[in-house]
Amino acid sequence: MIQFGVIARNFSSSSAVQSAIKNVTVIGGGLMGSGIAQAGQNVTLVDVNSEVLVKAQKSIGNNLGRVAKKIYKENPQEGEKFVAEALGRIKTSSDPVAAVKSTDLVVEAIVENLAVKHDLFKKLDAAAPSHAIMASNTSSLFGGLHFFNPVPVMRLLEVVRGAETSEGTYATMMEWGKAVGKTCITCKDTPGFVVNRLLVPYICEAIRLYERGDASARDIDIAMKLGAGYPMGPLELADYVGLDTNKFILDGWFKKYPEQALFKPIPLLNKLVSEGKLGVKTGEGFYKYEKK
Numbered sequence: 001m002i003q004f005g006v007i008a009r010n011f012s013s014s015s016a017v018q019s020a021i022k023n024v025t026v027i028g029g030g031l032m033g034s035g036i037a038q039a040g041q042n043v044t045l046v047d048v049n050s051e052v053l054v055k056a057q058k059s060i061g062n063n064l065g066r067v068a069k070k071i072y073k074e075n076p077q078e079g080e081k082f083v084a085e086a087l088g089r090i091k092t093s094s095d096p097v098a099a100v101k102s103t104d105l106v107v108e109a110i111v112e113n114l115a116v117k118h119d120l121f122k123k124l125d126a127a128a129p130s131h132a133i134m135a136s137n138t139s140s141l142f143g144g145l146h147f148f149n150p151v152p153v154m155r156l157l158e159v160v161r162g163a164e165t166s167e168g169t170y171a172t173m174m175e176w177g178k179a180v181g182k183t184c185i186t187c188k189d190t191p192g193f194v195v196n197r198l199l200v201p202y203i204c205e206a207i208r209l210y211e212r213g214d215a216s217a218r219d220i221d222i223a224m225k226l227g228a229g230y231p232m233g234p235l236e237l238a239d240y241v242g243l244d245t246n247k248f249i250l251d252g253w254f255k256k257y258p259e260q261a262l263f264k265p266i267p268l269l270n271k272l273v274s275e276g277k278l279g280v281k282t283g284e285g286f287y288k289y290e291k292k
């Protein structure tokens with residue numbers, strides 16, 4: 001039986017840590033899942049939408065190409081080999097249940113909706129081997145392994161430790177995070193963990209500033225880049241993350257904490273999402289983008 005609010009399954013002993021993770025299943029091949037798959041070794045990337053899988057393979061290939069260009073500057077042939085081998089370690093599937101049959105670690109990165117995630121984990125729990133660790137990349141809902149966008153570039157991994165996460169599971173996740181090149185920090189299972197607990201109020205305030213007409217979108221973004229040294233302004237970042245994901249996070253928190261003014265619905269955000277303006281991925285959000 002899986003438990004929500006915590007990482008679903010536990011290793012009983014930390015001696016299992018070193019060689020425990022051989023096969024990884026990443027579920028959800030969108031913005032985050034494709035990046036996480038690129039970080040792992042033997043990975044099966046799963047999405048219910050097979051077109052997403054084709055797009056993910058293309059994007060992983062392009063991103064690996066950028067890495068190869070830097071590492072194999074003098075030897076492009078080696079670079080091509082590196083990309084081909086890395087791509088060869090990533091299988092794809094559109095059947096989550098079949099994909100977890102011999103997995104050691106599941107990282108779920110599907111839509112930020114508790115009911116949909118819950119339903120998926122129930123099916124995975126019945127199909128995966130009993131030793132498998134199940135973790136979620138959720139931005140806001142419950143504990144897991146929280147990566148940052150773009151995954152190949154952002155060096156942080158939040159390892160979220162629920163009240164019932166065993167020492168063995170926790171140690172395995174920290175080891176695996178290090179093995180895929182991330183700096184891991186630990187956080188209790190609290191709303192938004194560390195980064196989003198600080199980031200969400202910041203983005204919400206930025207959009208309210210814009211809604212009130214106090215400053216233009218571009219000036220808000222320039223202000224935070226040049227005045228605070230951030231690589232992207234808050235509205236650029238909201239577009240980059242995806243406005244649908246922003247809305248899922250905000251709606252989920254509002255449902256849970258209706259008394260908190262910070263999490264009240266933002267009409268402009270709802271309007272943009274209802275118009276299909278989800279940010280970079282659809283070509284328009286607060287700004288317009290060239291379609292890829």
Ligand SMILES: CCCCCCCCCCCCC[C@H](O)CC(=O)SCCNC(=O)CCNC(=O)[C@H](O)C(C)(C)COP(=O)(O)OP(=O)(O)OC[C@H]1O[C@@H](n2cnc3c(N)ncnc32)[C@H](O)[C@@H]1OP(=O)(O)O
Nearest residue numbers: 063066139148149150152200203207231232238241246250
């Ligand atoms: C709507 C409002 C209301 C909302 C309310 C709720 C709000 C909720 C908001 C929270 C959302 C949380 C989401 C999630 O849970 C947590 C997150 O992930 S938060 C996001 C964290 N990420 C950031 O903050 C990114 C900040 N930006 C950057 O660091 C940089 O801008 C960038 C993305 C790295 C791009 O850098 P640039 O210099 O602009 O562009 P370059 O193209 O030159 O890239 C630099 C460097 O990086 C390499 N690179 C870029 N992308 C990739 C990639 N995908 N794969 C591999 N490599 C990549 C590129 O090659 C360059 O390398 P170099 O040549 O310099 O060696």
Ligand SMILES: NC(=O)c1ccc[n+]([C@@H]2O[C@H](COP(=O)([O-])OP(=O)(O)OC[C@H]3O[C@@H](n4cnc5c(N)ncnc54)[C@H](O)[C@@H]3O)[C@@H](O)[C@H]2O)c1
Nearest residue numbers: 028030031032047048049052109110111112138139149241
């Ligand atoms: N976008 C970000 O910057 C960011 C950063 C960190 C964490 N996250 C979290 O990562 C998760 C994914 O976000 P994203 O931006 O990659 O979303 P996305 O919309 O780009 O991708 C989600 C993918 O999941 C697939 N999917 C939906 N239901 C499925 C199911 N039942 N089985 C298999 N596949 C299914 C969809 O087809 C889609 O391709 C969310 O929980 C989000 O909060 C997002």
